[in-house]
Amino acid sequence: GWVVFGTALGRAAVVVLARRLxxxxxxxxxYPRRGWLNCRLWFLERLAExxxxxxxxxxxxxxxxxxxxxxxxxxxxxxxxxxxxxxxVSVGEQATIEADVDLHGWWLEGxxxxxxxxRIGAGARIGARTLLGPGAEVGAGxxxxxxxxxxxxxxxxxxxxxxxxxxxxxxxxxWPKSPAPRPARARLWxxxxxxxxxxxxxxxxxxxxxxxxxxxxxxxxxxxxxxVDAMLLQAPxxxxxxLVTYALIVAxxxxxxxxxxxxxxxxxxxxxxxxxxxxEVLMGGARGVLFSIYSSVYVRPFLRLAGIRVGKHAEVxxxxxxxxxxxxxxxxxxADDVALMPARARSGWLHVAPIEIGRGTFLGNGAIxxxxxxxGGSCMIGVLTTAPQEAAAGTSWLGxxxxxxxxxxxxxxxxxxxxxxRRLILARAVMELIRILLPxxxxxxxxxxxxxxxxxxxxxxxxxxxALASPxxxxxxxTCAVLFTVAAKxxxxxxxxxxxxxxxxxxxWRDEILxxxxxxxxxxxxxxxxxxxxxxxxxxxxxxxxxxxxVWCDTLTITEFDMVELGDGCVINRFACVETHLFHDRLxxxxxxxxxxxxxxGPASALLPDTVLGAGVKVGGRSVVLRGExxxxxxxxxxxxxxxx
Numbered sequence: 001g002w003v004v005f006g007t008a009l010g011r012a013a014v015v016v017l018a019r020r021l022x023x024x025x026x027x028x029x030x031y032p033r034r035g036w037l038n039c040r041l042w043f044l045e046r047l048a049e050x051x052x053x054x055x056x057x058x059x060x061x062x063x064x065x066x067x068x069x070x071x072x073x074x075x076x077x078x079x080x081x082x083x084x085x086x087x088x089v090s091v092g093e094q095a096t097i098e099a100d101v102d103l104h105g106w107w108l109e110g111x112x113x114x115x116x117x118x119r120i121g122a123g124a125r126i127g128a129r130t131l132l133g134p135g136a137e138v139g140a141g142x143x144x145x146x147x148x149x150x151x152x153x154x155x156x157x158x159x160x161x162x163x164x165x166x167x168x169x170x171x172x173x174x175w176p177k178s179p180a181p182r183p184a185r186a187r188l189w190x191x192x193x194x195x196x197x198x199x200x201x202x203x204x205x206x207x208x209x210x211x212x213x214x215x216x217x218x219x220x221x222x223x224x225x226x227x228v229d230a231m232l233l234q235a236p237x238x239x240x241x242x243l244v245t246y247a248l249i250v251a252x253x254x255x256x257x258x259x260x261x262x263x264x265x266x267x268x269x270x271x272x273x274x275x276x277x278x279x280e281v282l283m284g285g286a287r288g289v290l291f292s293i294y295s296s297v298y299v300r301p302f303l304r305l306a307g308i309r310v311g312k313h314a315e316v317x318x319x320x321x322x323x324x325x326x327x328x329x330x331x332x333x334x335a336d337d338v339a340l341m342p343a344r345a346r347s348g349w350l351h352v353a354p355i356e357i358g359r360g361t362f363l364g365n366g367a368i369x370x371x372x373x374x375x376g377g378s379c380m381i382g383v384l385t386t387a388p389q390e391a392a393a394g395t396s397w398l399g400x401x402x403x404x405x406x407x408x409x410x411x412x413x414x415x416x417x418x419x420x421x422r423r424l425i426l427a428r429a430v431m432e433l434i435r436i437l438l439p440x441x442x443x444x445x446x447x448x449x450x451x452x453x454x455x456x457x458x459x460x461x462x463x464x465x466x467a468l469a470s471p472x473x474x475x476x477x478x479t480c481a482v483l484f485t486v487a488a489k490x491x492x493x494x495x496x497x498x499x500x501x502x503x504x505x506x507x508x509w510r511d512e513i514l515x516x517x518x519x520x521x522x523x524x525x526x527x528x529x530x531x532x533x534x535x536x537x538x539x540x541x542x543x544x545x546x547x548x549x550x551v552w553c554d555t556l557t558i559t560e561f562d563m564v565e566l567g568d569g570c571v572i573n574r575f576a577c578v579e580t581h582l583f584h585d586r587l588x589x590x591x592x593x594x595x596x597x598x599x600x601x602g603p604a605s606a607l608l609p610d611t612v613l614g615a616g617v618k619v620g621g622r623s624v625v626l627r628g629e630x631x632x633x634x635x636x637x638x639x640x641x642x643x644x645x
Contacts, residue, residue, distance in 0.1 A: 011051035016068045018047055019085040026088055028135070031113040033552065033571075038113045041086045041106070045574075046529050048085055055200060057082045058099065058277045059193040060269065066091070074122060078268065078345065088115070092122030092140065096345050099280070100320075102131040102603060102621070108552060108571045109600050109618055121156060125171070125346040129339055129368060131163075131604060131621040143171035146341055147368045147386045147400050149622045149638070163384070163400040163622045163640040172346070176265060180348030183270030190269070196278045199253070200285060207246035211238035231448040239440035243290060250286045251305035254279045258307045258324040261352060268350035276343050276352070279323050287318045292439060292516040294318045295336075296432040297425070303328075311359065313418060315503070315586075325352065329359040329377070331418045335583060336557075338363045342371040358393065360418070362584045365577065365606065368400075380407060380584055383606050384624050384640045400622075400640045410585040416502035417586035424504045431509040438513065439520035442484065446477045446525065478526030485522040486542045489514055489561070495544060496562040496580075496590060503586040511588075515559060523556055531556065540564070548597065560590050567597035567615065575604040582609060582627070596633065620645060 022040045031037050048054070056062050062079035071083045074093030081101040083089040089103050097103070097120065106115040116134025120126060124138045127146035138144060139156030148165040159171045183189060215231065215238070231238065260275035267273070283306075293299050295317040300310045308322050311330030316322075321340035328334060334357070343352045353371030357363065361375050364383040375381070376393030386400040396407040415421060420428075453473050458466035492510045501507045518527070522539075530536060532554035537547045543561035548568035555572055558564055560580040572578065572595070581590045591609030595601065599613040602621040607613070612630040619625060620638030631637055636645040 012053045012056060012065050012068075015044070015048050015051055015053045015085055016065075019044055019069055023086065026086070026115065028088065028116050031115065033108055033111050033113055035113070038108075041113075042532055044086050045084070046531075050529060053085075054082050055197065055281065058281070059197070060190050061193070063091075076348075078348075080128070080345070083118075088117040089120070090118070091120045092124065094123045094347055095120050096125045096347065098126060098128040098130075098146070098345060100129045100339070101126050102129075102575075104574070104603070105132065105134050105136070107134065107573050107603050107621065110571065110598050110616065111569070123347055124154075127344070128341055129604075129622075133621060141171055143346070145386075146339075146344075146370060147384070147622065149620065151620070151638075161386075161401060164620070164638055175346055175349060175351075181267050183267035183273075185271075186269060189271060189274045192274050193277070196274070196281065200281060203246065203249060203282075203285065204289070207242050207249060210241040210245050214238065214241065231451075232445055235441040235444040235448070236437050238444050239437055243293075243436065243440060246289055247286070247293070247302050248305075250282050250290075251302055254282050254323070255305065255307040257282075261323060261325060263325065263352050263354060266350045266352065268345050268348055270350075272352060273345075273350050276323070276350075280321060283322065284320075287320075291318065291519050292436040295512060296436065297429050298432065298436065313420075325354040325371075326357075327355070328357050329361070331360045332357050333362045333583065333586060335363060335365045335367075337366050339366070339368045341368065344371060363387075364582075364584070365579065366604070378409070380409075382624075383579065383582075383608065384604075384622060398641065399624075410587060412502055412585060412587055416504045420504045427506075428504060428509060431506075431513070435509070435513040435516050439516050439524075442481070442521055443524065446481060450474065450477050475526075478522075481525035482522045482527065482539060485514075485517045486539070488517050489543050496560040498563065498591050500590075501588045503583075503588070508588055511559070518556065518559075527556060537566075540566070563590060563592045563609070565592070565594040567595055567599065569598045570595040570613075571600040573601060573603040573605075573621075576601045577606045579606050579608050591627070602638070618645075 022044060056065050058080045062082055063073045063077050066073045066079060066083050069085050072090040074091060076094040077091045078096045080099040081097050081103060083103045087103055087105045105118040114134045118132050119137040121138055121140035123141045125143045127144050129147045130144050131149045133151035136150040138154045141157045142154045143159040144150060145161035148161050149163040150165050154160050157171050158167055159169045161168045257275040257279045260271045262272060299316050303310045307324040309327035311328055313331045314328045315333045316328060317334055317336045319334050319338045325342045326340050340355050342355050343350060355369055356374045358375045358377040358379060360378040362380045364381055366384045367381045368386045373387055373389050375391045378394045379391045380396040381387045382398035385398050385402050388397060388402050396405050398405050450473055454466050457469050492514055532552055536553040537551045540547045545561040546565040548566060550569045551566050552571045554574045555576050557577040563580040564578055578593055580593050581588050593607050594612045596613050596615035598615055599617040601607055601619050602623060604621055605619055605623040607625045608627040610628045611625045614631055614633035616634045617631045618636045623638050623642050624640040626641050638645045
């Protein structure tokens with residue numbers, strides 16, 4: 001059982017088997033959104049997410065897994081992102097796909113599921129966080145820069161970039177002309193990937209050891225009601241011991257692996273490549289398990305212990321790709337899901353370069369910062385923006401490619417934004433300690449109750465009855481987690497209203513508690529598996545959003561719920577963000593957002609505050625609808641920022 005459900009390879013095998021049974025022959029085309037094919041794709045997506053099969057991405061085993069899923073993958077291909085089990089993808093020999101590339105090849109447009117085949121030619125490079133739309137084709141030796149959107153064909157040997165992507169030059173211009181060297185001790189480092197996967201699998205168990213030891217020391221060493229009672233009473237201590245142990249192990253391992261990282265050109269499957277992969281998979285796990293410490297005063301010591309340079313009063317949210325070659329100067333602000341990319345890969349080469357974020361600089365949600373980038377002080381990099389390689393102090397940038405925009409910064413009270421007094425620092429530390437421990441403690445309580453309920457069923461009936469009852473018991477626990485989160489919203493916040501709140505304010509801290517409950521409690525126990533299901537509209541209505549009938553919502557990135565209106569039949573695709581607040585200048589600005597009936601928000605796109613999508617509007621993938629824009633009924637848009645398609 002542990003081999004099947006507890007290891008990355010075992011879970012991957014289950015996903016592959018389910019794919020072959022449910023969707024043996026997926027074909028390109030347009031299908032009804034409410035059809036049987038979409039239901040099967042939805043189930044496979046949730047199964048793959050729950051089984052964490054993506055952990056094989058970036059390892060030497062990724063190509064083999066992709067082939068088992070039915071994807072033609074040529075010899076020597078390097079997959080930093082796995083083709084989803086629900087996709088139609090072919091990858092040529094020696095091609096390179098970097099991390100977080102969207103290879104689904106399908107999305108929803110209004111009432112239709114659009115499925116296309118993706119073709120990646122031999123020796124091509126697909127940069128991180130690129131979105132390949134249905135039917136996209138990248139020619140042999142071509143190069144697509146990070147954060148791009150490809151909806152057509154990229155000719156062989158060309159380099160494309162942007163959202164939407166366009167020709168920017170010849171491929172390979174910035175890479176060595178000679179073949180990549182064979183890494184020293186290649187077999188050793190290949191084995192180290194297997195060891196790294198094992199560490200990932202065992203890390204939660206190791207982090208649980210102090211809490212379990214504590215239960216044994218207080219005498220709760222029997223599988224009975226006494227054990228459950230002790231677990232419930234000591235839940236905060238058990239949760240704290242788990243989180244602290246997990247954070248310490250991750251930070252020290254990342255610090256140790258970071259000692260192998262050196263700037264320059266390297267063979268991508270050698271020591272440096274392994275260290276970059278291992279550090280990021282550990283930090284990726286931390287962004288899930290330790291989600292609540294991000295954007296708190298406690299994240300700075302965690303990152304510093306991991307060997308990452310973080311200045312005084314820097315604010316860091318769920319940043320991706322941070323390592324010892326990245327630095328955050330004092331009072332800088334890094335919002336959710338910013339992607340730092342100190343490494344890039346192509347044809348067996350790995351290029352590693354540092355990233356420096358200047359004092360007071362703001363990085364918006366989903367921004368991309370490539371290696372060898374220096375951002376001056378007080379810069380602003382907008383939502384889903386690919387930062388320029390050099391940005392002078394005080395400049396503002398938006399889009400992919402980035403365009404410099406004029407901006408007059410606000411001048412809020414420093415005591416509430418950049419230089420708080422000690423009393424506010426103490427108050428925030430207390431509030432954020434509650435924010436960190438509350439979801440984890442409630443999860444311990446729910447786990448104890450699940451354990452007690454299943455034990456009671458097993459003792460009163462049989463093991464078979466216990467197994468049959470398990471899904472219902474877990475569903476009950478998930479429902480309790482969601483109901484608690486709904487109740488917390490109305491107790492902590494009441495109704496969200498348009499306005500501004502400084503970073504160091506009681507409102508912002510209460511809002512962060514609610515965000516942690518949604519992600520770590522309701523999301524972990526139920527909502528993470530229920531995205532794009534009929535449960536999501538029910539949940540959003542309970543949280544205060546106006547939600548019409550037949551809404552498809554495949555995201556949890558909706559927060560200021562009372563500011564959201566979703567019309568009948570609208571579609572919010574995977575990874576899209578209904579962004580009802582912005583945080584530049586350390587002021588939380590809240591505004592309403594409306595999606596009209598039958599409108600579509602594409603994958604990984606962002607809808608900023610004070611925006612309206614008219615009825616039937618379609619917004620493509622990785623697009624940004626700017627604050628205050630109103631898109632007319634029946635129109636099509638794409639790009640960052642959006643332009644008429």
